[in-house]
Amino acid sequence: MLPQQIHNYVNRFFRENNCQIIDDQGHYMRIQLTIDMDKKIMNRPYYWQYVESTDAVPCPAQLTFITDVTKNKEAVFGEVIHYGSRRLDQLFQVTREQGSVVRMYERIQRTDGVTIVLTPWLGVNFKVTYSSDQTKESLYSLGMNLMTGQMVDGFQEFLNEVRLDAKTSEHVFNLPYTIKPLRALGRMELAIMDLIKQDDHSWIEDVHKRWKKDRNVLEYFYEGVEERPDSYDVEKKAMEEQYEPRIKIEIVNGGLFYLKAMQAGY
Amino acid sequence: MLIERSSNWKESFTERLEKDDGWDNWTLYNMAYEVAKSTLITDFRGLQSPNYLPNLTPFAHQLEVAETVIERMNGKAILADEVGLGKTIEAGLILKEYMIRGLVKKALILAPASLVNQWIDELNRKFHIPAMQFNKKYDLNHCDIVVMSIDMAKRSPHKERIYEQDFDLVIIDEAHKLKNHRTKNYEFVQHLKKKFCLLLTATPIQNDVFELFYLITLLKPGHLGNYETFQSAFSASKHNVEHEEFLRELVNQVMVRNTREATGIKWPDRHVEIIPIRFSPEERELYDMIAALKEHSDVFSDAFSVITLQREMCSSKEAVFYTLMNMREKCTSAEDLAAVDCLVLKLQALQMNSKAEQALKLIRKANDKVIIFTEYRATQSYLQAYLYEKGITSVLFNGKFSKSKRDWMKHLFQQNAQVLIATESGSEGINLQFCNYVVNYDLPWNPMKLEQRIGRVHRLGQQKDVHIYNLAVEDTIDDHIVELLHTKIGVFEKVVGELDAILTSYKMSI
Numbered sequence: 001m002l003p004q005q006i007h008n009y010v011n012r013f014f015r016e017n018n019c020q021i022i023d024d025q026g027h028y029m030r031i032q033l034t035i036d037m038d039k040k041i042m043n044r045p046y047y048w049q050y051v052e053s054t055d056a057v058p059c060p061a062q063l064t065f066i067t068d069v070t071k072n073k074e075a076v077f078g079e080v081i082h083y084g085s086r087r088l089d090q091l092f093q094v095t096r097e098q099g100s101v102v103r104m105y106e107r108i109q110r111t112d113g114v115t116i117v118l119t120p121w122l123g124v125n126f127k128v129t130y131s132s133d134q135t136k137e138s139l140y141s142l143g144m145n146l147m148t149g150q151m152v153d154g155f156q157e158f159l160n161e162v163r164l165d166a167k168t169s170e171h172v173f174n175l176p177y178t179i180k181p182l183r184a185l186g187r188m189e190l191a192i193m194d195l196i197k198q199d200d201h202s203w204i205e206d207v208h209k210r211w212k213k214d215r216n217v218l219e220y221f222y223e224g225v226e227e228r229p230d231s232y233d234v235e236k237k238a239m240e241e242q243y244e245p246r247i248k249i250e251i252v253n254g255g256l257f258y259l260k261a262m263q264a265g266y
Numbered sequence: 267m268l269i270e271r272s273s274n275w276k277e278s279f280t281e282r283l284e285k286d287d288g289w290d291n292w293t294l295y296n297m298a299y300e301v302a303k304s305t306l307i308t309d310f311r312g313l314q315s316p317n318y319l320p321n322l323t324p325f326a327h328q329l330e331v332a333e334t335v336i337e338r339m340n341g342k343a344i345l346a347d348e349v350g351l352g353k354t355i356e357a358g359l360i361l362k363e364y365m366i367r368g369l370v371k372k373a374l375i376l377a378p379a380s381l382v383n384q385w386i387d388e389l390n391r392k393f394h395i396p397a398m399q400f401n402k403k404y405d406l407n408h409c410d411i412v413v414m415s416i417d418m419a420k421r422s423p424h425k426e427r428i429y430e431q432d433f434d435l436v437i438i439d440e441a442h443k444l445k446n447h448r449t450k451n452y453e454f455v456q457h458l459k460k461k462f463c464l465l466l467t468a469t470p471i472q473n474d475v476f477e478l479f480y481l482i483t484l485l486k487p488g489h490l491g492n493y494e495t496f497q498s499a500f501s502a503s504k505h506n507v508e509h510e511e512f513l514r515e516l517v518n519q520v521m522v523r524n525t526r527e528a529t530g531i532k533w534p535d536r537h538v539e540i541i542p543i544r545f546s547p548e549e550r551e552l553y554d555m556i557a558a559l560k561e562h563s564d565v566f567s568d569a570f571s572v573i574t575l576q577r578e579m580c581s582s583k584e585a586v587f588y589t590l591m592n593m594r595e596k597c598t599s600a601e602d603l604a605a606v607d608c609l610v611l612k613l614q615a616l617q618m619n620s621k622a623e624q625a626l627k628l629i630r631k632a633n634d635k636v637i638i639f640t641e642y643r644a645t646q647s648y649l650q651a652y653l654y655e656k657g658i659t660s661v662l663f664n665g666k667f668s669k670s671k672r673d674w675m676k677h678l679f680q681q682n683a684q685v686l687i688a689t690e691s692g693s694e695g696i697n698l699q700f701c702n703y704v705v706n707y708d709l710p711w712n713p714m715k716l717e718q719r720i721g722r723v724h725r726l727g728q729q730k731d732v733h734i735y736n737l738a739v740e741d742t743i744d745d746h747i748v749e750l751l752h753t754k755i756g757v758f759e760k761v762v763g764e765l766d767a768i769l770t771s772y773k774m775s776i
Contacts, residue, residue, distance in 0.1 A: 001304060009297065016293045085316025086394055092301045099294030100275065101282050127306075133340045134310040136369040139303060157297055164292060181283060185276060200290075203310060204267060210340055214486070221488030234459050235487060240462045242340065243302075243678055246268045251275035251304045253295055 001081045003027070007067040010081060013091055017098070025214040027068035028076050033060040040094055093128040102255035108172050118168075119262055120146040122184040123155045124254030126192055134209040137250070140192060144184045146177035149190060150263060162259060174258050181256060192249060197245045204245045211243035267517040283713055291454035306368060311337055315362040321394050324359060327529045328352055331522050332359040339520060341369075341462035342485055344441070346523040348766060349468045349717060354385070357437050358393045361411075364462065365395065371555040372410050376455075377439040380669070386413050387441070394530065406431050414442070420454035434461050442714070444484060445477035455484055467515070468721070469522065469714035474512075478761060490516060510760040520576050523763050534702070536724055538734040538767040540748065541623050543737055548616055553579050553742060554610055558587070566593070576743040578642060580621065581708050583613045583647075585642040621737055622652050625705055629658060629685060629734055635701040638687045639719050641708040646687050649707070653685060660685035663696070663768030672696060690715065699727035706736045713751045713758070716768045719729045724766075736769060 001009070007026065014021060014031050023030040033041075038060035039048055051058045064078030065087075081087050108116050126140045152158070168174060218239070222227030224234050273440065282288050297644045302680065307314055313333055316324065324332075327347075335343040336354075341364070364370035377385050382399060389397035392663055398404075400414035406427055412572070413516055436458060438444070444446045444452050444465075459467045463485055471478050482490050490496050490513075499509060509548055526533045545553060559566040571593065577586035588612075594606045629636050640646050653660050661683045663675050679686040680700055690710060699722050706716060716736075737742035751769055759765055 012293065012297065016297075028663045039544045069365060080322050084320065084394055086396070092305075095301060099290050099292075099296070099298035101279050101290055102292055102295045103282075103289045104292055125302065127302060129650065130310075131366070131367075131369065133369070134312045134336070135307060135369060137307045141299075160296075161317055166292060175726070182276070182280065185279070189271075191740075214340075216487060217487070217488040217664055220482075221492050223492070231456055231487075233529055238461045241432075242342075246267065246270060248270045248272075250272050253290075253298050254275065254279065255295070 003068040003082070006081065006083060006088065010065055010067065010088075011090065013095060022062070027071035028064060028066040030062060030064045030078075032062050035060050041090055074168045097250070098251045102166075102253075103257075104166060104255065105108065105168040105172070105174070105258045106260050107163040107165045108169040108260070109263060110171055115169060116172050116260065118172055118174050118258035118260060120175060121155075121244060121257040121259055122181050122188070122254070123147055123159065123257050124185065124188055125156055126188075126253040127252050128192065128196060129243070129247065129248040129250070133202070133210070133242050134203075136203070140195060142188050143257075144179070144188060145262070146179045146181065146184055147175060147181055147182075148262070149187075151188070159257065162261075164257070168258070185254075189249070196247060207243050207245050211227060214239055216244075270470040287406070297753065313359070313363055314366045318362065319393065324355055325531065326353065327524045328356050328359060329525060331356045331524070332363060334359055334522055335360055335464070336363060339522075340522065341435070342460070343463075344465045344481065344485065344521040346467060346468060346470050346521050346762065348525050349721030350525065350621075351524055351529060352726070353466045353468070354388055354439075357388060357391070357393070357466060359438075360464060361389075361435060361437070362393050364435060365738055370462065372431065373412070373435040373437065374419075374428065374431075374433040374458075375411070375413040375437045376416040376419055377413060377486075378443070379417065381439060384415050385390075389413075401635060405511050416451050418453070420450050426723060428470050430457065433459070435463070436460050437466065437639070438466045439466045441481060442469050442472055442477070443471060444482060446587060447480040447483075452480070452484070458562060460485070469717060471754075472712050472714045472761055473754060475757055475761055478517065479529050482517070486520060489520060492611040501740050513761055514763075517761060521762075525764050526766060527764075531726075534724070534728050536720070537731060537765055538720075538736070539737055540736045540770050541624060541628070542621050543595045543692065543739045545742070546618060548618070549620060552609070552612055552616065555612070559605065560608075569698065572586075573743060577708070577747075580739045580744050581640060581642050581646040582619055583616055584644040584648040586613060588642075588644045594630050601641070619648075619652070621707065621739065622649060624737060625649070625707060626653070626656055626658070628703075628705055630735070631673060632703045634684075634703060635697070636685050636703040636705060637680070637698065637701055637719075638685060638705045638707050639690065640687065641690055641710060643689060645707065646689055649687050651663065658685060659683040662686075663688040665689070697725060697727075699725060699729075702728065702730045702732045704734045706734065707735060708745045709738060711747065711750065713754045713765075713768055716751070717765070720766075720768065734767075 009023065009028070011029060015035070016036050017034065019034050019037050020032040022032055026226065035058055039161060042061055050056065064076060065081045066072055066076060066078045067081055069080055079087060106118060110116065121143050123141070123143045126142065128138045130136045139152055140155035141156065142151060144151045148265055218232070218235055222228055280645070294660060312401065313329060315332070316329065316713070331345060331347070335345070338486055345356050347353050349357070359707070361370065361373055368692050375385055377380060385398055387399050389395040395411055397413050398409055398564070400412050402424065406412065418424055434728045438455065444455060446452060448700070453673065465481060465485060470481055479490050479496050481495075491499065525680040555575065556572065556579055559575070560572045575586055576587055590610065592604065597603050625638060640649065650662060659682060661675050662684055663672070667675065676687070676696060676698065679698070686698070704720060704723055708717065710716065720734055738748055748769065755765055755768060
């Protein structure tokens, strides 16, 4: 992420969270936090406990973020924020918490009074991590039509082309789903397992080779030792943690979407 | 193979469905997806960490080390770059990479007490890693990246508390301090679980090849065989190595080492010379008297005490005095006492010191800042007095000084004095790039100590060529030390790799 992208990200993040941008100079910005945001990112629970128990006037923090130090000619005092900085990591984390589950409706603008029918979809973004002593990740964005059970990949990209609102438009009829969302989620998880199965897993063979090589070395060291000391078990356990192949399936976010399309596809 | 699923999202989804309320913001939803996409690690190989460290510009050799350790050595390695090439940066890059990839959540860094703060500072400032100093009041379950001294870690109750933790990565700085497998330090590290482990040392061999054996055994037991097979395969005598190509190959599987020359960074040259010194007849007479002591009496029959006295005689009479007076107390027979007293009288009558005169010449010739290393405190004081008489200002330095006194002495040297006189224990942990002359007034037995000394001035930041003078008195024990140093350097180069010049700029073939 370039400084400009980070600037836009931070700016958008605080605006979406109803924090006032007091000053925005393109390479730095000053932000008035809301009480909620202060509690989320300022890590001062005792202050808030004190304010709440004494009915004191709350004073949420004002922060200055410098997103491009090279342009900071006027030497503004503030927190430098860049890719990899702990503050940005924290904002990413809060974003994920705040943008986890949605319900959205396709925006319909009609004046002829004809009722439009919207179909319910479940959309979920999965992150799959392969790990041993090395890691690799993939994203899968699945969508399922909750009337027909049709499932598609690349659903998030499809949604990017649609105008969505948090509230349903006028003259719209939202079909009640016939497949329950949680059942659909279960089917998606099976589909993810299928996708994983079809993937190339030579990495697992490679890990087992590395592991076996190290195990042989260790056995060689203790060859002929009748009673193996603790350090042998410690080493063996460390090796297991180092090499055992693992596949982790996480959900980034997801939600219900009411769309005009009966079939999402290209 | 394990499959892990997280059910958090399903729970919050269910909850919103039931309440039909509390749906999140669409813009933040999209932003979260964008973040997931832009931070996705799509390849097992390659380094992510440089993208996360825009303010750090690592050297090519440092990035290469990080990649090699992670991809070829599976995260267990000895980082053995020459002094001053940034082993801390390499270790930081590796730690950061593992943290980004989610493979390391908890890490333990063991460093000498004097370097603990430096580690914490570098990890926080350069790598944005929230490292903290160990404190017995903290609950280790809540401390992810802990830095502490090994001397503290090995003691109860800290030891037990550390063993209880699941550290994913253990980093040990100045790992050559673990060369002796009979120490508590070694034992402590041996029983520590090491999923990923980095041992940092510029000098994996100090004296003999067994030190490297024990270091590698700590990292990967069995990699060099067990003790018996190693001994029979590689050691005819302590200071020679057979099958060195084979050993070197094995060592290179777990050790990475860059030399200054190989880094491609422009380094100031290092000129190293042995300066031979001839004793005056009076000094020679005394030296011979000392050598003859062992035929004289039981008190001096122990070869080691005579060697000590001989080495001291090659340094200063003040150094001899100190040891000799201690030995005198053990003398019982009148004859022994007479021999010692005769020596003492002659020492007192001695008016000159050829080595000190030579050192003075070198200082005058340099006409610049000079560091003198000596092995003896008595010589240190003598030299200061001697130089003062000759109108040369100097400050003293030794390893027992506190941090603030060290800083003050360094400051005095930089601002006011021409010469810094340091004892051996002063050769670690100070950086003196503003000085480019080093006089090794006495030679240590261990060549890596010389390298450590030179490393104080010949490091990143040095602007000028560096001149090293090794003083050795002809036809004395000094000759023997020089010879042994050559042999040890030979072993190091055969097994570990090239060394920058330590003794002379001309290579001696062994």
